[in-house]
Amino acid sequence: MRIVIVGGGASGMMCAIAAAKFGSDVTLLEKNEKLGKKIYITGKGRCNVTNFCSAQEFLNNVVSNEKFLFSAINKFSPYDTYDFFQNYLSLKIERGNRVFPESDKSSDVIKSLEKAMTEYGVKVVLNCCVNAVKGTEFDYKIYTDCGEYVADRVVIATGGKSYPSTGSTGDGYKIAKSFGLKLIDPKPALCPIITKQAVKEIEGITLKNVELSAYSNGKLIRKEFGEMLFTANGVSGPIALTISSFINREKNVLLKLDFKPALNFETLDARIVRELNDPNRKVLKSVMRSLLPERLVRYLLRICNLSGDKPTSQVTKSDRICIVNTLKGLEFDVRSLAPFEQAIITSGGIAVDELTPQMESRKRKGLFFVGETVDVDALTGGFNLQIAFSTGYVAALKASQVKG
Template identity: 40%
Template sequence: MSKVIVVGGGPSGMMAALAASKNNHEVILIERNEELGKKLKVTGGGRCNITNNREIEDFFEKVVTNRKFLYSSFYTFTNTDLLSYFESNNLEYKIEKHNDYKVYTKSDKSEEVIDTLKNDLIKNKVKILYNKKVVNLIIENKAIKGVKIEDGEKILGDKVIISTGGKSYPHTGSDGMMYDILKNHHTLNKIYPALTPLTVKEAWIKNLQGISMQNVEIYCKIKKKKISKTGDMLFAHFGLTGPCVLKLSSHITKYISENELELNIDFLPSKTNEEISNIIRGNPNKNVINNLKGLLPQNFSKEIFNLLSLTDKKANELSKADELKIVEYIKCMKLTCNGTKGIKTSQVTCGGISVKEIDSSTMESKIIKNLFFTGEVIDIDAETGGYNLQIAFSTGYLAGISV
């Protein structure tokens, strides 16, 4: 039996502590906050998108950074295994098939997930230390021996699992402080915001603030490679946000940190140019914006007319040239993305400890013996849809059974 120290009481840390304790290890879980799962509590708007109900094989295409690294983790503890775990602990959940097969608690309360994990930790005699901030690692002869706490206390152990998260949502305690400690021993890949709103150069974008658009396609090209995402989006005074935008952001965040990028938005990807033209002309005695009412929000259509310096008129009075301009704008609005809203507003961190220095089959450091990593502290991230939480649970479980 080993003495295992887990640093960080988020989803990956709690799962690591549980897996280790169920393997008959003595486990101490150190949490810097006064409660467990503080970031988990606010995910999914408080609903907590636990995982996704797609086949585990489909998860890899949703991973943005270092997907191959996750093979052992995902297959050792799958989404099915996770849901079975919650079932066995009487947590009821629901699968929203209409919403990309996302899985939520039946009550839509993230607290239920936290309570389930916490009760299981207590049941398995995990010692939880609250309001304890780890400020350094105790390393001798390239082997971990324990951790140092802010008040000068030393906690010694045989194995240490780092589950401290990234830099997103810093108010929850996930402020990236552990990176400053770890970079003395490991390669730290540059940190970028992921799943974050995008800023846009065009000043007129603020005129569209608050307009929500459903099922759009946003695409761009980086070094001749086309990146395309579909889903809902929302115009904001600074640019763009919403599920489709957040997904796209993770794929372009490194590029736009130093470059501007042209975004193309197709607001009606299910309609051809010809079909939109027919709708515009649908009722010749009605105004064009009225004809488009069933397809697009009226305030959006009005702004398109303003941008094109057009006056709304009856369809039979609209010139063919102006009709083509309208259709072109609906099918391919061009915007200049010049950045993101930053790490504090991002849902996930891109970057972190290099996967080249971690054994993917155990999550143990290749540099420091008996030191393990889980979750967002590692340079791995995925799109929205429950995939990042599954990464947390899977890597946490694998580390926990490997100590």
């Protein structure tokens, strides 16, 4: 089988390796001067290559269309990814079952994939941008900057739109559209959130053990507990990134930040009363400093229209109610998500009902879409690279006409 794969990222390379291993004649076309530019920046340069967990645990971490991934993940599971890479490099498992190369170098992951491609005889063409794909089953023409290619099967592995500087500029969507495939509007995901309220003065403050909840038109969408930080124009950090993946298809989103999730309203109020009665605390701001970082104290007191210099003896019950309400649910209206340039992944893409579980177009036999081109996305922890590897692998099986 002659297979052309468009895109030399995680999904394209795994697909190329598997297809060549199954006996296909594989050519991989990559528009950059090198392979795996995005892999290079993954996991802060360490590459969290997968998550050492069962297929079911994996699916629990998929945000969009987890059922669609059932077959792919069972055919090529996180354990298979682990075994594959172990043939080429040492791995280690960290907190939350995150798998990294022992060397902490993402470049070693890229080298492993390159080595496997060489081993199985994949032809790699760099600096080769694919502009269009035409044709039908067993007879595809691939039009590129470096000439025309013909293939029996074509796999589109061009990624989404996030971090476009790595080469993922949404080219696969144009190819899908040219074949009449339905697209779900691509949105940034795992990205910072921009708020309508100004937060510049609290920029850089990191909070631990807080709870962030997102509501759309009053309905709770998602609640996350953990660490977050304020940026120049909104919120970021682990729990904000997770929340972003659940609100990117929602309108009128409100965030509520609970600074003290371990305490309910009454216990928090009782604690404030205790602090107010402490003879060492003369003014309100010294009470607040026992609860929050300095810059946040000013920010919160302004919301309640209170002066930090108000003597503790003059703080009223209604002052306390406002403080506690703000500490238990500081509200931010969401203006937008950060742009694709700052989004770890893209949510949306080729609609899953356009594809078989082997990633083949239902309309155009022999045309496959894998990895981030497809409307599937997951949380952080190695799950997104696993999606790329699993979908690339099952496409290779089908494209090479191997019974899986």
